[in-house]
Amino acid sequence: MDPKKQTIIFVLIAVIATAGIVAGIMYFVMVPTPEETDELEIYHWWTSGGEAAAVGALVDVFEGLYPDTTVTQRAISGGSGITMIPIITALILAGEAPDAFQMHAGYEGIEYFKADLLDDINDIWADNNLETVIPDVVQSMCQFDGDYYMVPVNIHRSNVVWYNLNELDSIGADPKAISNWTDFFDVCNDWETANPTKDAISLAHAWTQAHLFEQILAGEGIDVYESWINGDIISGSDPDLLAALTILETFMTYTNPDFNTLAWDEATDLLIQGNSIFNVMGDWANGEFLVANSVYDDDYGTIAVPGTSNMYGLVVDAFQHPAGVAHPINSDRWLEVVASKEGQDAFNPLKGSISARTDSDLTLYGPYHDWTFADFESVTYMFPSVVHGSGAPQSFSSELSAVINDFCTGGATLAATAIAIAALASANAADFTTVWSLD
Amino acid sequence: MNIKKIITRDKISTILFLIIPIVLVIIFIYICIIWNVVVSLSDWEGLRPSYNFKDFGQYIKLFTNEIFLTSLWNNIVLILIFVPGSLVMGLLLAILLDQKVRRENVFKLVYLFPFTLSFVVTGFLWRWMYNIRVGVLNTLLELIGLGFLSNKWVQDVDFAMFWVCVVLIWQYSGYMMLIFLAGIRSIPESHIMAAAVDGASTFQVYYRVIIPQLKAPIFTGFVILVVFALKAFDLIFILTGGGPGYATEILPITMYKEVFNKRHFAYGSAIATVLFLLIMIIVIPYLYSTYGGKKNERN
Numbered sequence: 001m002d003p004k005k006q007t008i009i010f011v012l013i014a015v016i017a018t019a020g021i022v023a024g025i026m027y028f029v030m031v032p033t034p035e036e037t038d039e040l041e042i043y044h045w046w047t048s049g050g051e052a053a054a055v056g057a058l059v060d061v062f063e064g065l066y067p068d069t070t071v072t073q074r075a076i077s078g079g080s081g082i083t084m085i086p087i088i089t090a091l092i093l094a095g096e097a098p099d100a101f102q103m104h105a106g107y108e109g110i111e112y113f114k115a116d117l118l119d120d121i122n123d124i125w126a127d128n129n130l131e132t133v134i135p136d137v138v139q140s141m142c143q144f145d146g147d148y149y150m151v152p153v154n155i156h157r158s159n160v161v162w163y164n165l166n167e168l169d170s171i172g173a174d175p176k177a178i179s180n181w182t183d184f185f186d187v188c189n190d191w192e193t194a195n196p197t198k199d200a201i202s203l204a205h206a207w208t209q210a211h212l213f214e215q216i217l218a219g220e221g222i223d224v225y226e227s228w229i230n231g232d233i234i235s236g237s238d239p240d241l242l243a244a245l246t247i248l249e250t251f252m253t254y255t256n257p258d259f260n261t262l263a264w265d266e267a268t269d270l271l272i273q274g275n276s277i278f279n280v281m282g283d284w285a286n287g288e289f290l291v292a293n294s295v296y297d298d299d300y301g302t303i304a305v306p307g308t309s310n311m312y313g314l315v316v317d318a319f320q321h322p323a324g325v326a327h328p329i330n331s332d333r334w335l336e337v338v339a340s341k342e343g344q345d346a347f348n349p350l351k352g353s354i355s356a357r358t359d360s361d362l363t364l365y366g367p368y369h370d371w372t373f374a375d376f377e378s379v380t381y382m383f384p385s386v387v388h389g390s391g392a393p394q395s396f397s398s399e400l401s402a403v404i405n406d407f408c409t410g411g412a413t414l415a416a417t418a419i420a421i422a423a424l425a426s427a428n429a430a431d432f433t434t435v436w437s438l439d
Numbered sequence: 440m441n442i443k444k445i446i447t448r449d450k451i452s453t454i455l456f457l458i459i460p461i462v463l464v465i466i467f468i469y470i471c472i473i474w475n476v477v478v479s480l481s482d483w484e485g486l487r488p489s490y491n492f493k494d495f496g497q498y499i500k501l502f503t504n505e506i507f508l509t510s511l512w513n514n515i516v517l518i519l520i521f522v523p524g525s526l527v528m529g530l531l532l533a534i535l536l537d538q539k540v541r542r543e544n545v546f547k548l549v550y551l552f553p554f555t556l557s558f559v560v561t562g563f564l565w566r567w568m569y570n571i572r573v574g575v576l577n578t579l580l581e582l583i584g585l586g587f588l589s590n591k592w593v594q595d596v597d598f599a600m601f602w603v604c605v606v607l608i609w610q611y612s613g614y615m616m617l618i619f620l621a622g623i624r625s626i627p628e629s630h631i632m633a634a635a636v637d638g639a640s641t642f643q644v645y646y647r648v649i650i651p652q653l654k655a656p657i658f659t660g661f662v663i664l665v666v667f668a669l670k671a672f673d674l675i676f677i678l679t680g681g682g683p684g685y686a687t688e689i690l691p692i693t694m695y696k697e698v699f700n701k702r703h704f705a706y707g708s709a710i711a712t713v714l715f716l717l718i719m720i721i722v723i724p725y726l727y728s729t730y731g732g733k734k735n736e737r738n
Contacts, residue, residue: 004449008451015459085699114486206680258572405684406596409596411683412684423505
């Protein structure tokens, strides 16, 4: 055969074959499977020791009830969801939403709600009588426009200072006597004098610094915090804002120099190892102490962040029912297990949070929870965390972390940071749709 | 000319071979670029796509936004340090290798090795090496008694960008070395011999004869490096995440944060378009001078 003709025929065969293979693959990928396979795919960011144990226990409860379902956990590490949230954004936009994913109650879900990407779950709340067992504050955080869109799995406290009791005893300091920042920094001074090579406070990277800042700001007064999360602090010379940043500046003089390279649990571990005496972190840190076999009121203890002793900073994790998921029945089952007494009693003692239900079995919880339960019953105010997605819009909170990080690493002056925080509020004013009333 | 002479058999098989890549390039590159510009002019807010034409407001917002301007400045600093640094390093390595060393190929492999690593791998590797407490660099410095030199590396707000550029130069100088070596080797022996006969020292031979004739490789290297510097997302995202603060945040990282964390799709697309235009400003003159105008000598 004429060699040129041969070439053309081979090329045509190659092109047609390639096209055929590609088309075949695309057909199998795009055509949806007709029957619903018995699976459940969930996403979360609970990857540290205590957290992984907690979510494992919750999944065990689910698997006990539905042994034929295969549960796939996709754990994406990155505290406060910093890594997982972008991934979920991409998945949702591609129409591949997982059956349930971890979310903070409050503002974090509002984008999904506005884009009609969540199904309301009023029936799950009604069938399980959840309104009778979940506190009013938390109920309102689970609603958009009056309908329920998520179930809370826990209530974490954000305004906690963890201390190493052994180290404090060695300098004769009584942590329970600390009532303000001056006392706090005095103890830091004393300890650093006695231990010149160590730093009194262990701090970690990124969002943990903004977490610290919002506790300090709450300590300036619940009305200050309320204005802040309503987007009303728009001046860089606001005295409360400047006062909070000044405290933060002093705070930074007592922290470990490599803070910006540590994940949150690594900073807590520094405390456990006796390399620092204070660590400000939400009570998910309790899991780290449990895993290290530390004993409450013996090796470690807790106080509220100075200035916030009559407040409970809320961080509420929740799960939802995304619209058009692959396994809607299993998604609903998961939500019911998450909201159930058994599920929450399995999850929360290990997680460090308290149950979102008022009928939880208190005997299952450890000594840390005695302290925090008592406070939950008796505090005057509760405030939703900004850094953990509840209190302010994402456009505000995600940039806040970078602004505070800039300040803590010495990249921006105090005055410039105050201006930047105020500018964030005014630049994103349109996103502040909720009007909080905390007192 | 009749049809038969234009559409020869060769041309048909050429076209058939090229159709698939061309279609893919049109879809995934050109259409996506146009789509991006459309989104930047639309009213898409939040997670529900929306393509109603709005206005150029996103671009106006960009140039008054401090974070964007910081990002842009960081990108420029990156270019100013990384590009000359890589070119000089590459030239140095090429000159060294041109000295007829034994086992030249082994050295070439060693210098080229960093370039074969993916940027994600390089990012993790250097993040570990730069670690203040347990990283190789600080530990080694302390071990050999140079502990006073140990510092915060990429955690230092003032010098973070510089240390990031060090990593990038480490990765790219091997590639530049290859380009320059080829350039040096293509210079006719007669030029060098003539210079030697005229009494030029080795230094003068390089400085006056060889380097001036390397204009083309330098230009090529420059374009490649600048285009990369504008895009260096994966390395910086892994190494510092844009931190500390905004010290190493460059345009692609700002774009990512705006779109995936804050769901500001139109604004993020505007940043992407600006980035695209910046790259075009560098690339189009290069393409024109290489392929346009009169047909000139190619290297």
